[in-house]
Amino acid sequence: xxxxxxxxxxxxxxxxxxxxxxxxxxxxxxxxxxxxxxxxxxxxxxxxxxxxxxxxxxxxxxxxxxxxxxxxxxxxxxxxxxxxxxxxxxxxxxxxxxxxxxxxxxxxxxxxxxxxxxxxxxxxxxxxxxxxxxxxxxxxxxxxxxxxxxxxxxxxxxxxxxxxxxxxxxxxxxxxxxxxxxxxxxxxxxxxxxxxxxxxxxxxxxxxxxxxxxxxxxxxxxxxxxxxxxxxxxxxxxxxxxxxxxxxxxxxxxxxxxxxxxxxxxxxxxxxxxxxxxxxxxxxxxxxxxxxxxxxxxxxxxxxxxxxxxxxxxxxxxxxxxxxxxxxxxxxxxxxxxxxxxxxxxxxxxxxxxxxxxxxxxxxxxxxxxxxxxxxxxxxxxxxxxxxxxxxxxxxxxxxxxxxxxxxxxxx
Numbered sequence: 001x002x003x004x005x006x007x008x009x010x011x012x013x014x015x016x017x018x019x020x021x022x023x024x025x026x027x028x029x030x031x032x033x034x035x036x037x038x039x040x041x042x043x044x045x046x047x048x049x050x051x052x053x054x055x056x057x058x059x060x061x062x063x064x065x066x067x068x069x070x071x072x073x074x075x076x077x078x079x080x081x082x083x084x085x086x087x088x089x090x091x092x093x094x095x096x097x098x099x100x101x102x103x104x105x106x107x108x109x110x111x112x113x114x115x116x117x118x119x120x121x122x123x124x125x126x127x128x129x130x131x132x133x134x135x136x137x138x139x140x141x142x143x144x145x146x147x148x149x150x151x152x153x154x155x156x157x158x159x160x161x162x163x164x165x166x167x168x169x170x171x172x173x174x175x176x177x178x179x180x181x182x183x184x185x186x187x188x189x190x191x192x193x194x195x196x197x198x199x200x201x202x203x204x205x206x207x208x209x210x211x212x213x214x215x216x217x218x219x220x221x222x223x224x225x226x227x228x229x230x231x232x233x234x235x236x237x238x239x240x241x242x243x244x245x246x247x248x249x250x251x252x253x254x255x256x257x258x259x260x261x262x263x264x265x266x267x268x269x270x271x272x273x274x275x276x277x278x279x280x281x282x283x284x285x286x287x288x289x290x291x292x293x294x295x296x297x298x299x300x301x302x303x304x305x306x307x308x309x310x311x312x313x314x315x316x317x318x319x320x321x322x323x324x325x326x327x328x329x330x331x332x333x334x335x336x337x338x339x340x341x342x343x344x345x346x347x348x349x350x351x352x353x354x355x356x357x358x359x360x361x362x363x364x365x366x367x368x369x370x371x372x373x374x375x376x377x378x379x380x381x382x383x384x385x386x387x388x389x390x391x392x393x394x395x396x397x398x399x400x401x402x403x404x405x406x407x408x409x410x411x412x
Contacts, residue, residue, distance in 0.1 A: 001036065001037070001040050006033060006036060006037070009036060009076055010029055010032055010033050010036070012072060012076075013032060013069075013072060013073065013076075013226065014028075014029050014032070014226075015281070016065075016069070016228055016229060016274060016275065017226060017227055017228060018201055018227060018228060018229040019201075019204070019225075019227050020201065020204070024208070028224055028225055028226070028227075031224045032196070032224050032226075035195050035196075035221075035224060039195065044079075045077055045078040045079050046073065046078040046079065046195040046196055047078075047079050047081070047192065047193060047194045047195045047196070048070060048073045048078050048079065048080050048081070048194065048195065048196040048197075048198065049080070049081040049082075049083055049132075049188075049189070049192050049194050049196075049197060049198070050066045050067070050069075050070055050082065050083065050197065050198040050199065051083035051084075051085045051088065051134065051185065051188060052082070052083070052084060052085060052116060052120075053085040053088050053089040053092065053093065053109075054084060054085070054086060054089055054109050054110075054112035054113035054116055055089050055092060055104060055109070055112065056112055056242050056243075057111070057112040057114075057115065058119075058242060058247075058249045058250065058251050059116065059119040059120065059249070059250050059251075060240055060242060060247040060248055060249050060250060061231060061240060061247070061248040061249075061250070061276055061309070062230070062231040062233070062239065062240030062241075062247065063250075064122075064123060064250070064276055065200065065228050065229070065230075065231050065275045065276060066198045066199060066200065066228055067082075067120055067123045067124060068123055068275075068276070069198050069226060069228060070082070070123075070124060070129075070198060071123050071124055071125070073196070074124065074125050074128050074129070078196075079130070080124065080128065080129055080130065081129075081130040081131075081132050081192060081194075082116075082117065082120050082124065082129055082130070082131050082132070083132050083133075083134055083188060083192070084113045084116050084117070084131065084132070084133050084134070085134050085185075085188075086106065086109040086110060086113055086133050086134065086135045087106075087109075087133075087134045087135035087138040087139060087184065088134060088138075088181060088184050088185060088188075089104060089109040089112075090103060090104065090105075090106065090109065091103070091177055091178065091180055091181045091184065092104075092181070093181055093185075093202075093206070094163055094164070094178045094181060095161070095163060095202040095203065095205065095206065106135070113133070115251070117129075117131050119250045119251060122250060122312075122313055123312075132192070134184070134188050134191075137187075137188075137191045138184055138187065138188070141187070146180075146183070149183045149186070149187060149214065150179075150183060152213060152214060152217050153182075153183075153210070153213075157209065158179055158182070161205050164178075181206075182205065182206050182210045183210070183214075185206045185207075185210070185211060186206070186210040186211040186213075186214035186215070187214065188211075189207075189211040189214070189215055189223050190211075190214055190215045190218050190220055193220055194223045195221075195223060195224060196223055196224045196225075196226055197211060197223045197224070197225060197226070198226045198228065199225070199226075199227060199228070200227070200228055200229070200230045201227055201228070201229060201230055202230060202239070203227065204225075204227060207223075207225040207227070208225045208227070211223060211225075212225070228275070229271065229274070229275055231271060231272070231275050231276060232246075232268050232271055233246025233247060234246045234247070234248065234260055234263050234264050235265070236264055236265030236267055236268035248260045248261065250313060253314075254310050254313075254314040254318040254319070254321065254322035255321070255322045255325040255326070255402065256402050256403070257306075257309065257310050257313065257314070257322070258306045258307075258309075258310050258319075258322035258323060258325070258326050259325075259326050259329075259330065259401060259402040260402070261302070261305060261306040261309050261310070262302055262303070262306050262326060262330070263401070264302070264305075266298045266302070269291075269298070269301060269302060269305060270284070270288060272305055272309075273287065273305060276309060276312075277305065277308045277309060277312070278308065278312065279308065287301055287304075303323065306322075306323070306326075307319045307323060310322050329402070330401070339396070339404040339405060339406050340357070340405055340406065341405075341406045341408055342356075342357050342397075342405050342406065342407055342408065343408045343409075343410065343411050344389055344390075344391050344407055344408065344409065344410055345410050346390065346410055347388060348388065348389060349385075349386060349387065349388055349389075350366075350370070350375070350377075350382060350384075350385060350386075350387045350388075350389060351363045351366040351367055351370070351385050351386070353389065353397065353405070353407070354366040354369070354375070354397075354399055357405050359399045359400075359403050359405065360399070366385065366399075367385040369399060369400060370382055370383075370384070370385040371385065374399065374400050374401075375397070375398070375399050375400075376397070376398040377389075377395055377396075377397055377398075377407075378395045378396055379396075379398075389407065391407055391408070391409045391410070392409055393409065394406055394407060394408050394409070395407045
């Protein structure tokens with residue numbers, strides 16, 4: 001590999017990284033450069049991994065930020081492992097949480113993980129991706145192993161983390177098992193003997209402090225941390241999260257994805273263009289310059305962003321119908337031309353209709369939408385989630401901003 005090729009790879013792979021410290025960023029770039037030369041001499045490719053905890057069944061657009069970086073490594077010919085963290089899910093990453101995560105069972109984690117690979121393959125090349133489950137090695141560790149792993153860290157190191165520090169100061173509980181998460185993730189990196197680990201800025205401690213130290217202590221070269229920016233949710237402020245309801249799921253439809261992207265505040269468009277589109281830095285710079293000068297209208301730019309994102313996940317043929325549906329429903333304030341029918345039955349409650357039609361996954365989620373005034377029946381806001389519908393004529397149910405259902409009277 002000549003110097004130009006090396007420089008090109010390093011530049012591409014470091015694109016979009018965010019360490020909060022320029023010295024650390026330069027150190028990681030230099031380590032990446034040296035490791036690329038080392039593996040070339042050894043006649044192999046970089047071993048790259050990123051882990052995803054199946055605490056819910058859906059991946060969302062925020063997860064695609066590290067997945068797209070994994071794809072860049074693939075396209076350069078490197079070995080990529082997509083780790084499904086069924087075992088780390090039992091604890092849950094406390095990195096950005098102000099309270100302890102609820103624990104889930106192995107059965108729930110396994111069920112949630114069933115479609116993770118399929119969702120990831122919307123971006124990754126399935127023929128060049130290794131899928132691994134970390135319970136296959138973490139579940140075999142003994143208590144003696146755990147003592148050895150824990151001996152490399154101090155309590156003070158963990159309490160310097162922002163989330164723990166805030167809870168300590170507020171005298172909120174910090175549970176011992178929450179510390180295990182970092183040890184488990186660090187052991188993942190060691191077990192896989194990775195050259196590169198990818199994660200968001202919320203993973204700085206887990207990767208840079210813990211995994212690198214643990215790998216070196218156990219006799220492996222410390223992996224190189226590729227730390228990426230965090231995609232804000234549709235509120236444009238906090239990290240995209242299903243639990244916060246500000247996420248854009250991958251398992252949806254083109255119209256819903258287009259509409260959710262269009263709901264993103266203007267201030268967050270730069271992050272979305274940089275983190276989840278295929279546009280080059282030069283193209284993004286031109287867009288931002290056009291917005292600043294007034295040459296480009298924010299609405300037109302956002303529609304370009306929505307077209308780009310829908311095109312990535314559903315193909316270019318899906319873009320025009322999705323945009324037409326958005327214009328019709330949101331800009332022209334019309335109902336969709338087509339919507340699914342739902343035959344009601346005597347005594348059925350509104351929340352039961354919403355769940356049975358697949359518009360939410362649980363009655364609690366349906367009730368929350370009603371409480372947030374997000375459900376309308378023939379244009380009228382529904383106030384009571386326990387309302388029983390007895391229809392003698394068709395009515396249109398609107399759930400959220402994008403889902404419509406034609407309710408029909410019971411079949412006699």
